[in-house]
Structure formats: C-alpha cells, structure tokens
Amino acid sequence: MADVSEISPRDRAMTIQAKNQQPPVVTLLSKYLDGEYHPLKEDLRQFIRNNKLFNMEYSNLNLQEQRYLAHERAKAILRHPKCKNQLDEQVRGSLDFMKKNLILGEVFAFVDPSTNVKLGVMVFLFGGAIINLGSAAQVQKWLGPLKDLQYTGMFAMTERGHGSNVRCIETEATYNIENEEFIINTPTRSAQKMFIGNGLHGEYAIVFAQLILHNKSKGPHAFIVPIRNENGLYPGVTVVDLGLKEGMNGVDNCLLSFDHVRIPREHLLNKYADVLPNGSYVTDILKDSTRFNIMLAALIGTRLAVANHSTACMSVGLTIAIRYAHSRLQFGPSNKQEMSIMSYQTHQIRLMPLLAKYLSLYFTGRQVASLVDDHQTSGGSIATNREIQALASGIKAYASWACVQTMQICRECTGGQGYMAENRIAGLKGDVDVFVTYEGDNTILLQQVAKELLVQYRKEYTKGKFSGMLSFLTKAIVVSLQTSSLIPRMHSITSYTFQTNALEFREARLLQTLASRLANKVQKNGMDSFMAWNECLHHLNALAMSHVERVCYEQFVIAVKQCPYPGPRSMLAKCCKLYGLNCIYSDRGWYLEESFINAKMAKCIRTEVLKLCKETAEFSLEIVNSLRIPDNCIHAPIAGIGHDNTSWLFAPGADSNTDIRMKSKL
Amino acid sequence: MADVSEISPRDRAMTIQAKNQQPPVVTLLSKYLDGEYHPLKEDLRQFIRNNKLFNMEYSNLNLQEQRYLAHERAKAILRHPKCKNQLDEQVRGSLDFMKKNLILGEVFAFVDPSTNVKLGVMVFLFGGAIINLGSAAQVQKWLGPLKDLQYTGMFAMTERGHGSNVRCIETEATYNIENEEFIINTPTRSAQKMFIGNGLHGEYAIVFAQLILHNKSKGPHAFIVPIRNENGLYPGVTVVDLGLKEGMNGVDNCLLSFDHVRIPREHLLNKYADVLPNGSYVTDILKDSTRFNIMLAALIGTRLAVANHSTACMSVGLTIAIRYAHSRLQFGPSNKQEMSIMSYQTHQIRLMPLLAKYLSLYFTGRQVASLVDDHQTSGGSIATNREIQALASGIKAYASWACVQTMQICRECTGGQGYMAENRIAGLKGDVDVFVTYEGDNTILLQQVAKELLVQYRKEYTKGKFSGMLSFLTKAIVVSLQTSSLIPRMHSITSYTFQTNALEFREARLLQTLASRLANKVQKNGMDSFMAWNECLHHLNALAMSHVERVCYEQFVIAVKQCPYPGPRSMLAKCCKLYGLNCIYSDRGWYLEESFINAKMAKCIRTEVLKLCKETAEFSLEIVNSLRIPDNCIHAPIAGIGHDNTSWLFAPGADSNTDIRMKSKL
Numbered sequence A, B: 001m002a003d004v005s006e007i008s009p010r011d012r013a014m015t016i017q018a019k020n021q022q023p024p025v026v027t028l029l030s031k032y033l034d035g036e037y038h039p040l041k042e043d044l045r046q047f048i049r050n051n052k053l054f055n056m057e058y059s060n061l062n063l064q065e066q067r068y069l070a071h072e073r074a075k076a077i078l079r080h081p082k083c084k085n086q087l088d089e090q091v092r093g094s095l096d097f098m099k100k101n102l103i104l105g106e107v108f109a110f111v112d113p114s115t116n117v118k119l120g121v122m123v124f125l126f127g128g129a130i131i132n133l134g135s136a137a138q139v140q141k142w143l144g145p146l147k148d149l150q151y152t153g154m155f156a157m158t159e160r161g162h163g164s165n166v167r168c169i170e171t172e173a174t175y176n177i178e179n180e181e182f183i184i185n186t187p188t189r190s191a192q193k194m195f196i197g198n199g200l201h202g203e204y205a206i207v208f209a210q211l212i213l214h215n216k217s218k219g220p221h222a223f224i225v226p227i228r229n230e231n232g233l234y235p236g237v238t239v240v241d242l243g244l245k246e247g248m249n250g251v252d253n254c255l256l257s258f259d260h261v262r263i264p265r266e267h268l269l270n271k272y273a274d275v276l277p278n279g280s281y282v283t284d285i286l287k288d289s290t291r292f293n294i295m296l297a298a299l300i301g302t303r304l305a306v307a308n309h310s311t312a313c314m315s316v317g318l319t320i321a322i323r324y325a326h327s328r329l330q331f332g333p334s335n336k337q338e339m340s341i342m343s344y345q346t347h348q349i350r351l352m353p354l355l356a357k358y359l360s361l362y363f364t365g366r367q368v369a370s371l372v373d374d375h376q377t378s379g380g381s382i383a384t385n386r387e388i389q390a391l392a393s394g395i396k397a398y399a400s401w402a403c404v405q406t407m408q409i410c411r412e413c414t415g416g417q418g419y420m421a422e423n424r425i426a427g428l429k430g431d432v433d434v435f436v437t438y439e440g441d442n443t444i445l446l447q448q449v450a451k452e453l454l455v456q457y458r459k460e461y462t463k464g465k466f467s468g469m470l471s472f473l474t475k476a477i478v479v480s481l482q483t484s485s486l487i488p489r490m491h492s493i494t495s496y497t498f499q500t501n502a503l504e505f506r507e508a509r510l511l512q513t514l515a516s517r518l519a520n521k522v523q524k525n526g527m528d529s530f531m532a533w534n535e536c537l538h539h540l541n542a543l544a545m546s547h548v549e550r551v552c553y554e555q556f557v558i559a560v561k562q563c564p565y566p567g568p569r570s571m572l573a574k575c576c577k578l579y580g581l582n583c584i585y586s587d588r589g590w591y592l593e594e595s596f597i598n599a600k601m602a603k604c605i606r607t608e609v610l611k612l613c614k615e616t617a618e619f620s621l622e623i624v625n626s627l628r629i630p631d632n633c634i635h636a637p638i639a640g641i642g643h644d645n646t647s648w649l650f651a652p653g654a655d656s657n658t659d660i661r662m663k664s665k666l
C-alpha cells in the first residue's frame, strides 16, 4: 500500500545513511572505536554479513530449532581460522590474547547471545579451565582435539543446592587407590549439577567436586569427566534437560548427576594440586581456602567475557531504539508535521545516559583486556592478582546491570513495536537477563570488590601511601575525607576535574566509612565478623559500584583525550561528560548528604544533564551507525532492516508522514 | 534421591504453613485484605482451584497451544455466573460495579495475564465501549449476545502510524447518504489497525476512525465493524497475525485493514454524537476536542483494570520470590548451618520496599474503585470527571512500572532458578512488560496527570482555596512553599505526620514551580506552548509520580488505621512506614535540594529504611501467604508448589540442609 512518495525526506536520508553512505564523522568515529584491531573486526563482520546462517532469527523457531541453530552457528564460528587460533594463542600466552578475545566476543555477540554463550561453553570455558588449572601435559592432550571440534565440553560447577557458595558443593570425588581412579558421585539431590550448558551435546565435562582422600575433603577440585560418546551416556551419568528458560534458549542447560562414575587419576586437573598414585596429596599451596580461591580466580576471563557480552548487547539494543526514535513521529505543534520522538525530553533522558554508559563500558572493557595482557606477558598470573580479579568482578556486575536496564528502556522507548518479537529487543531482553546471575551473581561479586578494596585499604593505610586500585587516594583526598569539602567550587560541573574529584571522593569516603563501621562492630562491639559484614551489605555494594564507576569514567576520559579526530572527539567528550555528570546526578542525595555539593549545584547539575542529553541526542544516530553492527545481526524492521519472512514489517520511513494529508480534513 | 529426613524442620514448617495450617495472624490479615468481598473472592478462588483447566502452565506450549489455552480459559471464566453478571451490572449501573470488577480482575489475573487480557478484550473492552459510547438501544442490541458468547469482540484504536497520538489516526469512516452506510477504509499503510487483540477470533471490532462528512473529518469516532463470521472474513477486511511477542502470547494480536468496508449507519456508537440519515451531524458537545476527550475518557475503566492487573501480578511474583528467599540457604557463619538468603541485608532491601509498594497499590486500587462507584451511583459520569481520569492514568503508570520492576527484582532474587520457565517468574516478566505501554503509554499518561494538576492549580489558585485532588494544599503548605521549611523537625521520621507532610510538600512544590516555569516560558518569553511543555517533560513526570505516591501513601495510612485486628495492623503499619519512608529516601536528593531535610536526617532515614526492611522481612512470609493465591496459579516449584510434568522440580526444603553432613568432611 505504501509507496516511495510516502517516505519523508528526513526518513529517506536516514535509511540511506544507515545503509550506504556514511558521513565522514561516522567513518572516523568508527575507525577510532575499532582501534588497532580494525582489520580483524572488519574481517569478522564481513564473515557474518556474508554467511546466510546468520540471517535467520529466533522468533519463529521452537526450542529444538533454536538449539539447533545456535549449535550450527557456534560450529561455523569455531571453524573460522581466527577463532580456532584463539585457543592456541591462549596456550602460547600470546601478547594480545585478551584483547583479541574481546573483539571476537563482541562481534559474535551481535549474532545472538545464545550462539556466543554456546560456543563459549563448548570450547572456551572447558578449554580455559584446562589451560588455567591443568598441567602442561593435560593441556597438550586435551586442547588439540577440542580445537578441531573432535569433542565439545561443559563446565559443571553449580549444584542445585549451591550456586554462589561454591565452596560448599557436595559432589564427591573419592580416590580409590586400588584402581588409581576417582569415583565421582552425587550423594544427594542437592548435589546434582544444575544449569549446565551444552548438557545435551558435550562429550566431556569439567566437574567441580570435593576431593575426598581418606574420608576427608581437601576442598573443591576440577575433574574431567566423560559424559557421552557416539554410543550414548557414560555409565553412571544421568542428564536431564531443564527445558525452556526466560532466554538463551539456544543453549541446552541440563541437570547432571553421577552414580559412582569412575575416571582415571589423570583426570584431576593438577596444576595447583595433585594426588599421587599412592593417594597422597601434593600441593604448593598449603591453605585449602587459598588454593580454592586461586582455582576460582583462574576463571576470571569468562567474567570479563560476560562484561563484554553485556556491553555488546547494549549496543544492539541502543542501535535499534535510537534509529527508531529518530524516525518515529508522534505528536507535534498544531498544524505542523509531527515530531520525532527523539526530540522529546523524556526520550532523551531515557536513552542518552545509557548510550554514554555503553561507551564508557566499551572503552573500559578494552582497557581491562590490555591490562590483563600486559600483566600476563610480563610474567604475572591473574590467578594471584586480586586487583584485576576485583576489577573483573565489578565490571561484570556493573555492565550486566547496565545491559538489563538498557534493554528494558529500549523496549519501553520503542512502544508496542518493541514488544513484538520481530523487532529483536524482546528476545535480547530475555537473553541478557541471565548475565546478572551466572559467572557470579552480581550481588556476590560486588561483595568481592568491596572486600578487596578493604584489604588494600587496611594494608596501605598504615603506610600512608596507596597504590594499585587505590592509587587515586592522594593526600588531598585523604585530607578532604576529614573535612568533606575538598572540591574548590571554582571548577565547572562539566569539567573533568570536578567530575573526577567527585567520583574519587565518593569511593574514598565510602571506603573509609565502611572500614571504620566494620571495625567498630567487630573490634569494639565484638560482633561475629560474618554478621557484621552482613549488616553492611548495602554500604558494601554502594562502595563497589562507586569503584567501578570511577574506573569507567577515568577510562572514558582517557579514550576521549586519545581520540585524534576532532569531530568524533567532541562527540565523545559530550558523552563522557554526560556519563560523569549523570553518575553524580543519580547519586546526588549522597553528595548532598556529604556536603560535597550544595543545593544550588545540585540543581545546576540537573539542568546540565538535561542539556547534555539533548545535545547528544542530536548526533546519537551517528554514534550508533559508527558501531557498524552487521545488518543481519540487527534484523529489526523498526531499525530499518526488514526480514524476508514478515509480511507486516515496519521500516522507518515507509509509514510516516501521511498524517499531513489527513490533517487537512480534521 | 531426597527423602523426608533431608528436610530441615524450618523448611518443613514453612511448607506446611504455606499449604494447610495458617497461624491466626495470617487468617486475620487475609480476612482484612479481602474485605467486604471475602465471600466472592473465596468463591472465585475455589472455582480456580477446582478447575483442572487452570493447572496447566505455558512454558511447554507453542504459540498456537498458548493461544488455545488462553481462549479456553477465558471462555470458562466468562461462563462463570459471577463474571457473566458483570456486564449486566455495568449496564444497570450497579452500586459496586467497579469494586467487583477489581475483584474479578485480581483473581483471574492470578491464572495468567494472557487469559485475563484475552477475556477482557473479548467481552469487556468491546462491551465497555458500547456501554460508554453507545445509545441505550445499541447497548440493548449488542450486549445480550455478547454476554452469552454468541460472538466476541475486539477493540481497534491503535494504528501503525499512531499509537499514543490517537487523535491523528487515519482510518476513515465516510458517510454515504445513498445507502445510509459508512465506508470504513484504510487509506495508507500507516492507517492499518495494529496490535489488535483477539484478532484471529473476534466477530466484531470497535473501530476508531475519522468520521468524514462532506469530505471533512469530525474527528475520531467509534464504529462497530463486522470482521468475520462462520463463513470467513467480511468482504474488504484483511487480518494479519503479528506472531510472537515478548509475552502475552495467549493473546492473538493482529493487523487489521479495511478496503472500503460497508457498515450500516446504526453502527456508529452514538451516545455523544450521531449522523442522521440525511448526513447531518448532531451532537451536544460542540467542540471537537472536548468530544474526543470525553470519548476517550469513557474508557478509563480499562486503565484501572491494567493498574489492578499489575498489582495482582506483583503479588504472584513476590509470593514466589519471598517463599524462595525464606527457604533457600546460602552461605553462613563458619561451622554453622547456612542462612536463608532472606536474612541478607541486600535481599531485604531488594524485596521489602516492593512488598510495601504492592500493599499500597492494593489498598489504593480498592479505594479508587469505590470512588468511581460512589461517583457514578450519585449520578456523576467519569467521562467528565477529569480528576478521577487523572488518578486512573497516574495509577496505571505507577502500578505498571512497579510491576515491571518487581518482576525484574524477583527474577534476580531467585538466581538461576528464577531464570527457568518452570518457576513462573520468567514468563510473568515478559507478560507484564506490556502494561507500561498499552492502554496508554506511561510517559504519556504522566503528562495527562500533570496537565490536570496544572489545570486545577490555576483554576483554584486565584480563589486561594483548593479542593479535589489538591485539597491537601492547606494554608500551611502554601505558606511553606515560600519558605521551604514547613516541617517542624520535632516529628519523628517514622511518624505519619512527617511522611505525609513530606509527600504533600513535594507534590505542592513541584506543582508550583512547574506552573511558574511554564508561565515564564510562554508568557514572558513568548515560547510556543507545545515547545515549552516539552522542555518541562522531566519536571512534569516527577510531579505526576509524586502525586500518585502521595495518594497511595494516604490510602495506605487509612487502610492501616481501619484494620480492626491488632496483629495484622501492626504488620501493615510497618509496611506502610517503609513505603512512605522509602518514597522519601529514593528521592532524598530532591528533599535535600529543597532543604526539606538536612544531611543528618537523610542518614537517619537510610538507617531506618534498612531497619524496617529487616523487620518486615521477618513476617513477609505471613503477608504473602495471607494473599491466598491458589496453588495452581503459583505453580512454581521454588515456591513449594510442584508440577506433575517436571522431573527435576525443586521444592523448598526437599534439597537443603544436607550440607551439614558434608561439612564434617571439609
């Protein structure tokens, strides 16, 4: 019914812009965002664009079909040379393993979250565990065939009874001297391994179990347990399909249980501890709890991957919602054309702070990956670097919550259209919701961050000089903590100085007050330390969040300053200021309580946030277009990218602007 | 694998308590919550409990099966005498129509949101439109067969091009004098009716179209348009299935378009305006915009229904999450039993403010229903009562956002289990998400509330005396607006006086400053009023939300005071204080800006909120159990109610507490 003449010039411009000719500022911004890995990224994006397998979308598929599609996509990706290489590079300890991981993770996240998670579980989670917890011989033995997809893996840590509290898992691995075997057993219902991904396909699982020697547990250790081969399940193994989930339905999550399953002694991953044939336990790390923490810590790569996955999904949602916001017209001044919904103040303040947050996370993710690479290539191990661990945990929590919030707002901002599965956001929303829970529940991760900050604070406080994650704690800040009026009022609220000081002050203050509250409870009042900790959980979480926000802001500022192109730089600078100021605005109750700002400043901050939202909205389309997400990954009609299979598709432009004719009759 | 000996005494107590013997306080609270309609509610709950149709759950059904089930359930409910009567009562204008509507809506919301919406669309939306917009003769003709389910209806207002901006819809109803017919036509693609519920089944639709006489539109009017009968679609009608959505998949939403569909003149709903056979237009309401507003306003019953639906869904989510929180153990002090997650401060502060908000909305919904009934039985019409309209819009927005937020938090609080479809929350989350969008997008509704507050303020300001929705504006408050220090600091922050004053002050202050900002922009600076309005959207929304919160708090206080049973009353009182104080706490930035509180008070408020969360958590299980949601409506294994069809079900108690044995080996 619609013909081309119904398309308004504005919308036509947008559609073309989105598809072909990008203005120079978009090209430059895109180049800067891609950074040193531009060729790799372009390569991968082209691979996705050209592969029909990635065109299909989930919304019309049933559970089995979704799983099949995710599996096929994962295999296609895993066969891509750049992806296959990644495991080798990890083994070799290549100079930029994490940075490349980030790129791969980001681009494949665009395809769909299930595919990304599925391929992660099949190969990287399993392979990563072996690389991090296994001996050189184990790596040698297991990695080659995995890389060639001769088998795929699973990662079985969580149990029905114990998710966050991994230390208390109940699965048992009892050593049997006679056959030099471990007996893997599920003693109770609550010991069943739960939510295990790739459960219907994987040939082997890394199973975490209490290592039992002489009837006593040495704590959780990781074992390679065969689950199935072409002839069926391994004797003693039971697998139950957990069925439909809120999202991630391309991933097959299962319940695994073990009835005295026998595995060779060599299947204990023995980098940090081993059991000799005679049943004696050997380890360099004497304390059970230290050993346990190191084992878990070795897995932080996947935590960073979840953070990056969250960030990438944010960009897909924002691209759809922002494109729609620029093309959807609704209401207007009397007798004039209707206005785009992007021009409404509420729409700006719903979407723009999230776009800014996305950018901050994007740059921070890249920076953390560099940090890890640098640390590892200089001979360090992330397993013992608690600072990086805390950062990874914090960013995972912050990014995944930002992602969930973004999807919700994108859904609401796209009205009824956003509720239709065809427009992608609904499905993404269900998928990303699990990010806040798996690879460490966010609430627990924040506690880890706070704990690490406290440890460092206590350690360095006596020295009077802070380094590492607390290196921002300069004399000026420490002094100001006593007086609460550090910030000379002469800095403009949009200056980096003001914003940096504000975020540093908050973190330092929350840390200092938390340390003294805990000390008070435990040392003065003799409270049990577990109980004292629990009485401060709210405070702890606030501290951890403020730490992550400070880091993200710092990284954003660095990224702005390093941008060599004036046009993109000034766009990024606006977004960065919006990010910083909005962090302060959202927590202005706290800043006012601490007299860091006064009432007049608080009001100015609100006015400025609204202004920055309006200004960033004006070039928001350029920003999302510069992300260069392949069209077949966006596949949302309301973002201007139709499907073959939808008779009712809505492309922006095709439908608007006809009301002008109608109005003449009103 | 689990046997009874594995169940801890605590969990066993809980399971029994949830199922059979309730402590007296639960019975009394339940009685008070049900109120005067206790027998009706008990009747309906029993009907649901006893009907196998309501046992099945959606998670294993495909789109067609979900639709079929919702349809069958809707029919079963509509045949229930109490439900059938409702349409008669609406026609007769019974004394308590709205109150009963609320009860029916609440109880059937428990079944599943799709069923509730489906039955609403089939009968009540269509029937309501006829009752509100049709003449007595039209009501007479159409209602009987509808009630007997001889046909079902649809409600077709939204178009592809116009959702929120209904005035600009493009569907045309052109009068043809010769045949005394209207020609219903879809002139452009953007004029297609979109998202229309019951689209694959309904025989008739209420279609909103521009009434065109002599080539000029009289604005949108409602028409009854035949869509299909047993022989197929009516000539000229096209229906396209919109397929899968984020949720509400039991409801079949479609695209409808009309190619010169002919309908008799008598199919114009003509209570407020009519077209005579000779083509002349007759109406008592001369202004097009007034007539349009009255027509829309007549439909506010459905807006209240969405608010109540949101509230009811909150209670289902909270019941599941709170039961799980009391039974799920995770972590604990060393060498002691693990603690329930409900005992963690973060868990308390995530869930308890929402439980309190739920209760405030529950009481407010009941009160608004009474208000409508009283107004109508005293001869008033809600179509012209802008105060009630604004209240309905505000509560719809507030309740639906509260519901979406609640489902998200309940999902996160139930960890990985909450992500499994079997545990119900995931599905509910997708369903309720549409509440923020349909029956008026929340952002638009808040603008209506603010507009009405401004109208009343301007009207009454000159008189110096406020009534209706502004009757709280006493002299004391008006004076304090100038000085910003109304509240004598002697009232305790947990007192009703302090909390009431705080909420009233905020509303009054936001209203006063908004009025003067707008006046400044328009009168002083000569800005276009549409543009001035848009520059204040953020302020407008804050005002509208503060209005609703003030009203909800007031109603909660009244409900506490009226509760005759001491035990339940003191529980409700705590929740009410938590609700009020948390409203203030969440907006403490604003209160500090306005010097309504000082920094010291702000800190006390946080401490008190945390304390109230802890105290309410202790009896939160009693509260959710007193809601008496039928087990077959909860059907979440983690809430202690298993399914027949899940081999891996998780019932609280069945799995916990085995770690004590294990720990001895650690």
Ligand SMILES: Cc1cc2nc3c(=O)[nH]c(=O)nc-3n(C[C@H](O)[C@H](O)[C@H](O)COP(=O)(O)OP(=O)(O)OC[C@H]3O[C@@H](n4cnc5c(N)ncnc54)[C@H](O)[C@@H]3O)c2cc1C
Pocket (backbone or CB within 6 Å): A121, A155, A156, A157, A158, A160, A161, A162, A163, A164, A165, A194, A195, A196, A197, A245, A248, A253, A434, A437, A438, A439, A440, A441, A442, A443, A444, B328, B330, B331, B341, B344, B345, B346, B347, B412, B413, B414, B415, B416, B417, B419
């Ligand atoms: C789709 C999906 C895929 C998964 N894939 C895998 C996999 O492949 N392999 C694997 O091993 N696991 C997997 N998991 C499991 C996942 O890692 C766990 O769900 C996660 O660790 C949380 O554990 P839980 O679900 O038992 O929640 P719990 O730990 O029971 O937590 C429940 C709630 O209590 C709160 N809580 C708990 N303790 C505290 C505390 N001390 N203080 C404050 N709050 C607390 C939490 O914040 C949470 O809200 C998967 C999960 C899902 C949903």
Ligand SMILES: Cc1cc2nc3c(=O)[nH]c(=O)nc-3n(C[C@H](O)[C@H](O)[C@H](O)COP(=O)(O)OP(=O)(O)OC[C@H]3O[C@@H](n4cnc5c(N)ncnc54)[C@H](O)[C@@H]3O)c2cc1C
Pocket (backbone or CB within 6 Å): A328, A330, A331, A341, A344, A345, A346, A347, A412, A413, A414, A415, A416, A417, A419, B121, B155, B156, B157, B158, B160, B161, B162, B163, B164, B165, B194, B195, B196, B197, B245, B248, B253, B434, B437, B438, B439, B440, B441, B442, B443, B444
């Ligand atoms: C599942 C479902 C069932 C439905 N059933 C029916 C039905 O049976 N019958 C029927 O007639 N309709 C139905 N609807 C349609 C529904 O009422 C509309 O989706 C709703 O009115 C919003 O309109 P829209 O989707 O066009 O969004 P738009 O009005 O285009 O709004 C899009 C976004 O822009 C924002 N926005 C728009 N204008 C402004 C402004 N002036 N200021 C600030 N922000 C603005 C909104 O807040 C929103 O976020 C249904 C919708 C759904 C999703």
